[in-house]
Amino acid sequence: MPREMMFAEAIAVAITEEMQRDANVVFYGQNMAMTDRDPFVRKFGKDRVRITPISETAELGIAVGAAMMGLRPIVELYMSEFMLVAFDEVINEAPRLRYMSGGQVKVPTVFKAGFGFAAGWAGQHSNCIYGPLMGIPGLKVAVPSSAADALGLMKSAIRDDNPVVYLHHYMLMLDKCPVPDGDYLVPFGVAxxxxxxxxxxxxxxxxxxxxxxxxxxxxxxxxxxxxxxxxxxxxxxxxxxxxxxxxxxxxxxxxxxxxxxxxxxxxxxxxxxxxxxxxxxxxxxxxxxxxxxxxxxxxxxxxxxxxxxxxxxxxxxxxxxxxxxx
Amino acid sequence: MPNSSQLSRDRLIWMYTQMCRIREFEERVKRTFVEHPGVIRGHAHLADGAEASIVGCLATRQENDLVMPSYRCHGYPLVLGTPARALMAEIYQRKDGVCKGFGGSMHLADPTRHFPTASGIIGQGIAHAAGAAYAAQVKKTGQVIYSFFGDGSSKQGAFYETLNMAAVWKLPVVFVLENNEYQAYTHVSLEDANAKAGDPLSQKAKAFSIPGVTVDGTDPLKVYDAVGTAVDRARAGEGPSLIESKFYRMSPHGNAITVPPVPTQFQEHESIEVYGNKAEFEAAKKNDPIGKFRAHLIGNGTFADADAKKIEESVRAEMEDVVKFALASPLPSPADALNYVWA
Missing domain, CATH: 3.40.50.920 (Rossmann fold)
Structure with missing residues (x-):
């Protein structure tokens, strides 16, 4: 029986399932995991689930370094525009290091962010920044439009050995749809x-x-x-x-x-x-x-x-x- | 860890040898611009003057500890055991290069020898080092990560954001701020608030409530002791430290930034070329870390002048072979460029 799931819930389920499957998956960001009551902290502990200061360059740079050393960090950025203050890490570090090292390292990390507000957030929080990102060799960009895709793409993003920018639209977060049972993955590059x-x-x-x-x-x-x-x-x-x-x-x-x-x-x-x-x-x-x-x-x-x-x-x-x- | 007075004779001779290897390697890079124009493309940054600091730091390493430098990155892998042939071949854009010709001078990497990567963008590698330290913490590997960056990097947001997070998370990392007095072409007193006020740059550590120490980076034994304390602290789970290692960069920032066919060799040091301060440069030359350490080791009977000469000759022979090897190494095939985009 497919599960009926809300878009936001589907993302959380995907992250939870992948963290259960692989101890190298870690998850951190601002204003999350603030107390021991946080569901991710309860399940996975404070080593793997962390709160960060408002420091996107360090958050993303730490993800890049940790990914090179075998972790699979998911960074919660909340809003895609917050990535802009750390665009060097997104564009000029994460996707370049494997190539420049002649294939010696890989950088499996997920930069997760909401985007595209259309509820009156005005000029600085309503943008779609995937245009410049999709032209960066070495960087993958996932943009789900349903709860099922949100879940399946997040799971694929976490398992991918490349850096992935995962963008979820605010206006879809409360939408529900059936999500297939089991270990449901949506492959990248398949429309x-x-x-x-x-x-x-x-x-x-x-x-x-x-x-x-x-x-x-x-x-x-x-x-x-x-x-x-x-x-x-x-x-x-x-x-x-x-x-x-x-x-x-x-x-x-x-x-x-x-x-x-x-x-x-x-x-x-x-x-x-x-x-x-x-x-x-x-x-x-x-x-x-x-x-x-x-x-x-x-x-x-x-x-x-x-x-x-x-x-x-x-x-x-x-x-x-x-x-x-x- | 034991202090520098307990280092064995063999270890001291090893340290001197590594310092000589870095200097000779960098001399050969520099000479290549004159002797083989066009063989080195883009921008190369040399570590001459930094030898005592690099070797003093790396002498404190345990086997699996990681080294994450900035783009001025030739010296560290030489000490870590990367074949100098593979480093020079990379700088010469060859197939046998340590990165197969994909990276060049600014982007060396040898993860199998505990040197994951270097970033060519000022300050960003500091965050990568903290990330490697986070991985070490989560995986409980016991590793300490050495993060190397220049005085210029310490004005980047990445520096402040990362040191704060590393302190909050008590990451096993040692931040080594290599103060070589020049941020590219700009003297540190013109761009650093601490330097302008006549204060040490290590006091930036106070902002993160972590230890901050300034050490004479021309003395490998003093560097060894200061960094050793920070490494012990990091390995004990007590968090990061900031070491300001002070020395003088003996070459200018990099080879001249020009477009072909204008020659791109190294010019005079900025102290002379930009600031007309020849006295400053002459004083730095008198304080050369290699000459000082050599005299120290002869003085305390570690080796004799003839032993030192033997080391220097063997290093010259090694780097002569390295240049020959790199020149003879084939260029990559054009379509190799399509490799390694995706993992």
């Missing part, structure tokens, strides 16, 4: 077709998957069949599944909460232009955030971010001709 369709391919990540699925439901009522694909990991990126879908539908709408030039959408658009141009019956359409910081006030925030309506309108613009002809 998931969240909804099958024939007229248009929509590729989206995280919260945008939810919005795209809602848009697809509405479109179905109007006779447009949209296929919704979630890459689940942006590095490695499963371009094959996307191209196969475009081969079938001939149309591609990319939905991404980041501003266009920092989005995963623009990278996918490039891959499809290079590898799948001959399958396209219409220009690729990107639904991304507008080129502003995220504003505080709700009407402005909604104006800037992608929405179900914007996705529907983009889909109609690429399938419009055919629908009219039908």
């Amino acid at each position: 998931d077709i969240k909804r099958a369709g024939t007229d248009v391919t929509i590729v989206a990540t995280a919260w945008m998957v939810k919005k795209s699925l809602a848009a697809a439901e509405t479109l179905a009522k109007e006779g447009i069949s949209a296929e919704v694909i979630d890459p689940r990991t942006l590095s490695p990126l499963d371009t094959k599944t996307i191209i196969e879908s475009v081969k079938k539908t001939g149309r591609l709408v990319l939905v991404d909460q980041a501003p266009k030039h920092a989005s995963a959408a623009i990278v996918i658009a490039g891959e499809v232009a290079e590898q799948g141009f001959k399958y396209l019956k219409a220009p690729v359409k990107m639904v991304t955030a507008l080129d502003t910081s995220v504003p505080y006030s709700e009407p402005m925030e909604s104006f800037v971010l992608p929405s179900e309506e914007k996705i529907i309108s983009a889909v109609k613009s690429v399938v419009g001709a055919r629908v009219a002809a039908d």
Whole structure:
């Protein structure tokens, strides 16, 4: 029997199961494990579960050093923007050391952070920073959109021998879905077709998957069949599944909460232009955030971010001709 | 651990030999820029002047203790037993290099000999060392981790964040701040609040409520004693210490930063090139740690002048062979570049 699980709970279950399985997995961050009543401290003790000061460079750098010496640290960063004050460790240390040493070391660590707030957190806590990360050789990026993927990707991230940035969207944290029983792993680099369709391919990540699925439901009522694909990991990126879908539908709408030039959408658009141009019956359409910081006030925030309506309108613009002809 | 007065004759001669090996290796790196232009690419940073400090520190090691230096990293692996041929071949961008030509001078690594990696970014390796110490603590290996960094690094956020966390977590790490008086091209008195006030840099330790000691880094025996105390403390589970080891970097920060075809060899030391202070450099040369230790060992009867000469000759012969080996080693194949991206 699959378990019904909340997104946030699924992440905690994944970490717990992996810590039970492997004594080298450690878990630390700010404002966690503050007392002996903490469930992780109770289960795994204060050596493996620790509270840290507000010191992201040290937190991530310590994870890199500990990973090289055989631990598998998970660093709880809470908000992806907090990673920015320690970006050297994320971009220029963790993914580089194996390569520069000629393969002599490995750095198995998970940098876990929430991202993408759309509940009025304004310019500095509402961002999608995966764009720059997915272009770093040696660094993997996981971006789950459901509780089941959240659990399976976290378990794979912890077992991966490379540094992994694991980003979970705030707006999905309370969403529930069934999670398969047993030791459930979601492999990296395998996109998931969240909804099958024939007229248009929509590729989206995280919260945008939810919005795209809602848009697809509405479109179905109007006779447009949209296929919704979630890459689940942006590095490695499963371009094959996307191209196969475009081969079938001939149309591609990319939905991404980041501003266009920092989005995963623009990278996918490039891959499809290079590898799948001959399958396209219409220009690729990107639904991304507008080129502003995220504003505080709700009407402005909604104006800037992608929405179900914007996705529907983009889909109609690429399938419009055919629908009219039908 | 026993103090330096109890070191055996063999150990003292070993220490002198290692100091000579570091100096000769660095001399050969420096000469390569003139004798074989283009063989060394990018930026190389030398440890001449640091020999007493490096050897005094590493003489306190137990077998499995780890060494995590900054990008000025040629000296430590020489002492740890990495073949000098593999180090020079790496610096010469060769396939037989210790990192197969993937790292170069700033990114040497030999984890099998307890030197996991070096970071080329100022101060970041301090956090990696604390991480290795965290692993040692969790796995209860009994290891002590030696973290080496320069005076410049001690103005990085990584330094403050890491020393605080290492103190709170009582990590088995010894932080060795190598104060060689210059942060790249800038004299320490221009960029360090302690130095500007005429105070030792070791007083930064007070901010973390850990021991902070300043030691004469041109005397390997004094370094041995100061670091030995810190190592004992770390191994006993009492947490980190900060040692400020003071010596003078005998070469400039690195080879000249230019673009081809402008020659990129080492210029005059910053004291002369930038500050026009020849007297400072001449005084440092008179205080050369190798000459001082040699005289000390002859003076106390550890060895005679002829023994010292024999060591120096054998070191010269070793490094002559090392240069020949590295020059003859093949370059990597271009497509080797695709290896080691992923584990």
